Amino acid sequence: MSNTTLNEPMNDLLLAIERFKLVAKATHDVIWDWDLARGTVWWNEGMQEIFGYRPEDIESGPNSWFDRIHPDDQEQVVKKIYQVIDKGESNWSNFYRFRRADGSYAHVHDRGYTIQGGGKPVRMVGSMMDISQQLRSDKAREESEESLRFAMQAAQLGTWNLNPADRTALFNDRCKELYGYPADAEMHYESLVRFIHPDDRARVIESIERALDPSVRSLYDIRYRVIGASDRKLRWLHCTGQAYFDQAGTPYRFSGISREITAEVTGQEKIAWADQQAAMTIEGSGAGSFMVDLATNEIIYSPTMARIITGSEAANMTRDILLASLHPDDVDIRNQAYAEAADNGELRYEARFIWNNSSVHWVRVLGRYLYDSMGKAISLSGIVMDITDRIESEQRLKVNEEHLRTLIEQAPVATALFVGEDMVIDIPNEAMLKVWGKGRSVIGKPLRDALPELEGQPFLDILDRIYKTGEAHSEQGAKADLVVDGRLQTFYYDYTYKPLKNSKGEVYAILDMAVDVTEQVISRQELEQSEERYRQLASELERRVGQRTDELHQANIELVNSNNNLQQFAYAASHDMQEPLRKIQSFGSRLLSTYAEKLDDNGKYMLNRIQDASKRMSAMIDDLLAYSRLTTREGEFDEVRLGEIVHSVLADLEISIQEQKTDIIVEDLPVVWGNGSQLAQLMQNLISNAIKYRLPDQQSIVRLSYRPVTAAEKATLPKLLPDHSYIRLEVIDNGIGFDEIYLDRIFQMFQRLHGRSEFSGSGIGLALCKKVVQNHHGHITAQSQPGKGATFIVYLPQPR
Numbered sequence: 001m002s003n004t005t006l007n008e009p010m011n012d013l014l015l016a017i018e019r020f021k022l023v024a025k026a027t028h029d030v031i032w033d034w035d036l037a038r039g040t041v042w043w044n045e046g047m048q049e050i051f052g053y054r055p056e057d058i059e060s061g062p063n064s065w066f067d068r069i070h071p072d073d074q075e076q077v078v079k080k081i082y083q084v085i086d087k088g089e090s091n092w093s094n095f096y097r098f099r100r101a102d103g104s105y106a107h108v109h110d111r112g113y114t115i116q117g118g119g120k121p122v123r124m125v126g127s128m129m130d131i132s133q134q135l136r137s138d139k140a141r142e143e144s145e146e147s148l149r150f151a152m153q154a155a156q157l158g159t160w161n162l163n164p165a166d167r168t169a170l171f172n173d174r175c176k177e178l179y180g181y182p183a184d185a186e187m188h189y190e191s192l193v194r195f196i197h198p199d200d201r202a203r204v205i206e207s208i209e210r211a212l213d214p215s216v217r218s219l220y221d222i223r224y225r226v227i228g229a230s231d232r233k234l235r236w237l238h239c240t241g242q243a244y245f246d247q248a249g250t251p252y253r254f255s256g257i258s259r260e261i262t263a264e265v266t267g268q269e270k271i272a273w274a275d276q277q278a279a280m281t282i283e284g285s286g287a288g289s290f291m292v293d294l295a296t297n298e299i300i301y302s303p304t305m306a307r308i309i310t311g312s313e314a315a316n317m318t319r320d321i322l323l324a325s326l327h328p329d330d331v332d333i334r335n336q337a338y339a340e341a342a343d344n345g346e347l348r349y350e351a352r353f354i355w356n357n358s359s360v361h362w363v364r365v366l367g368r369y370l371y372d373s374m375g376k377a378i379s380l381s382g383i384v385m386d387i388t389d390r391i392e393s394e395q396r397l398k399v400n401e402e403h404l405r406t407l408i409e410q411a412p413v414a415t416a417l418f419v420g421e422d423m424v425i426d427i428p429n430e431a432m433l434k435v436w437g438k439g440r441s442v443i444g445k446p447l448r449d450a451l452p453e454l455e456g457q458p459f460l461d462i463l464d465r466i467y468k469t470g471e472a473h474s475e476q477g478a479k480a481d482l483v484v485d486g487r488l489q490t491f492y493y494d495y496t497y498k499p500l501k502n503s504k505g506e507v508y509a510i511l512d513m514a515v516d517v518t519e520q521v522i523s524r525q526e527l528e529q530s531e532e533r534y535r536q537l538a539s540e541l542e543r544r545v546g547q548r549t550d551e552l553h554q555a556n557i558e559l560v561n562s563n564n565n566l567q568q569f570a571y572a573a574s575h576d577m578q579e580p581l582r583k584i585q586s587f588g589s590r591l592l593s594t595y596a597e598k599l600d601d602n603g604k605y606m607l608n609r610i611q612d613a614s615k616r617m618s619a620m621i622d623d624l625l626a627y628s629r630l631t632t633r634e635g636e637f638d639e640v641r642l643g644e645i646v647h648s649v650l651a652d653l654e655i656s657i658q659e660q661k662t663d664i665i666v667e668d669l670p671v672v673w674g675n676g677s678q679l680a681q682l683m684q685n686l687i688s689n690a691i692k693y694r695l696p697d698q699q700s701i702v703r704l705s706y707r708p709v710t711a712a713e714k715a716t717l718p719k720l721l722p723d724h725s726y727i728r729l730e731v732i733d734n735g736i737g738f739d740e741i742y743l744d745r746i747f748q749m750f751q752r753l754h755g756r757s758e759f760s761g762s763g764i765g766l767a768l769c770k771k772v773v774q775n776h777h778g779h780i781t782a783q784s785q786p787g788k789g790a791t792f793i794v795y796l797p798q799p800r
Contacts, residue, residue: 029046029127029129032065076096091114157257158259160239164253180233197226290382299317308385311356327354330351334351348365348366361388413514413515414513419509426444451483466497467499478494479492496511591607640679662700662701670798674797675776700735726795738786
């Protein structure tokens with residue numbers, strides 16, 4: 001065998017070792033080899049390069065690893081690796097902290113592989129990666145993302161996040177607004193694409209697919225139109241975003257921002273117009289504007305600003321003039337504000353300025369720095385406002401506070417003031433001191449110190465919340481445990497906590513007013529206890545009610561039979577009454593035709609009066625019969641085409657329409673839920689009334705129209721069906737009208753607003769209309785003015 005043949009295995013071994021070292025260097029990992037049988041651990045040079053341990057510093061046994069694990073992580077790490085070894089499992093992995101040579105700890109990701117021999121683990125090899133920098137980067141990224149979210153919220157940008165796996169989307173409120181508020185069920189990729197303008201849809205889909213393609217991974221930057229989901233409004237959007245991929249190249253997140261650019265697309269002239277309007281608004285509000293070029297210190301300012309600072313609009317403003325005009329006592333306020341603005345970019349302060357005429361004025365300055373792409377401030381712009389009146393108001397407020405103190409001291413109920421966040425007791429009146437039972441020593445102390453027994457009771461927390469939110473709070477019969485006369489006693493109070501605010505809207509104190517209602521509450525509690533004695537009686541009463549309910553059911557059956565008999569009686573009565581009336585009319589007609597020549601004018605007049613009276617009586621009996629039939633709500637409800645009903649009624653009223661020369665305008669009418677015959681009676685009475693009560697010297701016009709009833713309008717109407725939608729039907733005429741003081745009267749039986757000589761009728765028609773509407777669980781009303789026509793409004797249900 002040649003030397004070449006002998007050297008080949010050795011060369012392969014050396015090559016494998018070299019590759020192993022290269023892999024370790026490439027991955028920047030610490031490689032270790034643990035001989036489980038001998039109890040020795042070998043570390044590669046990464047132990048020194050990464051963690052700073054020289055070879056002579058490292059023990060040969062497993063303690064070289066165990067002892068350097070952070071004490072808080074040691075138990076769980078060692079326990080887990082021995083579980084893998086004892087169970088004969090192949091792979092082990094863990095995250096923990098490992099001590100460096102300088103005493104600091106690194107965050108590591110450690111992985112090992114178990115080698116078996118003779119049916120048991122004999123060796124474990126692995127690699128340890130320092131992930132400290134990665135964790136710091138992740139934390140910095142999270143903080144950056146949080147800042148970005150805040151910035152986008154402040155900038156009114158819409159944010160979106162699409163899950164590529166299930167295609168569900170998450171929009172913030174602004175993004176939902178840009179898409180016209182799609183419903184929750186539409187927050188899915190396939191549904192949202194429908195709101196993209198058809199001309200832009202294919203282009204948007206292609207851009208999304210390119211962003212999600214792992215082989216392309218293009219940035220998502222596109223402008224397109226959307227049509228609002230609910231408002232159908234067209235908007236131009238500029239959307240930017242990017243997809244995020246895992247190690248396998250699978251996208252797991254696709255997110256970005258959207259902003260509306262409709263104004264930009266429609267033309268730059270609108271932007272210029274908006275800028276002009278903004279400047280006019282600032283000047284119109286009495287504020288002055290300025291801009292400082294930080295490179296040259298040049299100040300561009302409005303005349304209003306010059307007047308606010310110096311008292312003269314013609315002043316030549318420079319930084320020196322500004323500083324000279326500032327009140328000497330407020331220089332530190334101004335310098336502190338500029339120091340803070342250098343950090344946060346926002347300039348805010350209030351200070352006094354001395355005008356040329358030596359008068360002193362309070363001025364509020366608000367500004368903001370503008371930065372270039374490198375983050376360097378290039379200009380400062382803002383506004384100034386004269387707040388002298390506000391400061392004087394605050395001074396007057398102090399006078400009012402003195403007045404408040406007087407009112408508190410003289411208040412007829414227990415009253416006190418808690419000042420500041422510590423709730424320092426101020427100006428309690430004698431009634432409140434009596435409630436607390438501790439004398440005047442509590443004045444000037446924080447409430448929780450003066451009344452330590454309040455700890456654990458809700459009052460201190462309520463006061464803290466009011467101080468932060470500015471919302472008042474009151475309770476009735478609140479329980480309070482107070483130490484009075486040296487012993488803890490229970491009281492009950494009606495009390496109110498009212499926040500007092502300064503001119504900035506900040507809470508500076510809370511007014512406490514309380515009334516002792518202990519006696520009333522105890523009396524109520526005693527009453528509640530006495531009510532227990534009556535519960536057994538209530539149980540017995542319930543049993544008797546059940547018995548009476550059965551009896552009532554039987555009575556209802558008898559009532560139904562009685563109503564049927566009553567209806568038959570009404571029909572028979574009306575029939576029997578009509579017969580003699582027909583004979584009166586018949587014989588009256590024969591008298592007029594046979595004996596007219598033998599009767600004088602007075603006889604003819606009286607005979608005609610008999611005929612008219614009998615006709616009115618006949619019509620009234622017919623109307624009464626119709627009304628009696630309606631009282632039982634007879635007939636089944638079904639879908640009724642209101643347009644067909646009106647068409648039939650107009651055919652019946654054709655002669656009357658022609659005689660009155662009335663124009664009838666009928667808009668398309670809907671399908672309603674009801675009884676066809678009753679609705680025909682309703683429409684005939686409403687239309688015939690509109691025709692009858694016309695103005696003699698004016699063309700008669702009657703219009704029928706409708707509209708759906710909104711939920712808000714429906715809530716204002718009585719006794720409507722909750723599970724039906726409703727229409728509002730209007731019958732409008734230009735006739736004689738009526739005074740609305742008679743609105744309730746016109747729907748009552750036999751009520752007339754005009755004499756029979758003016759207009760015929762029985763006075764039952766509108767009462768019948770009201771009964772039909774009630775049978776349909778609807779509502780009827782009217783609107784009118786004398787001589788200006790009338791509108792009769794009917795609310796009717798629609799099919800579900």
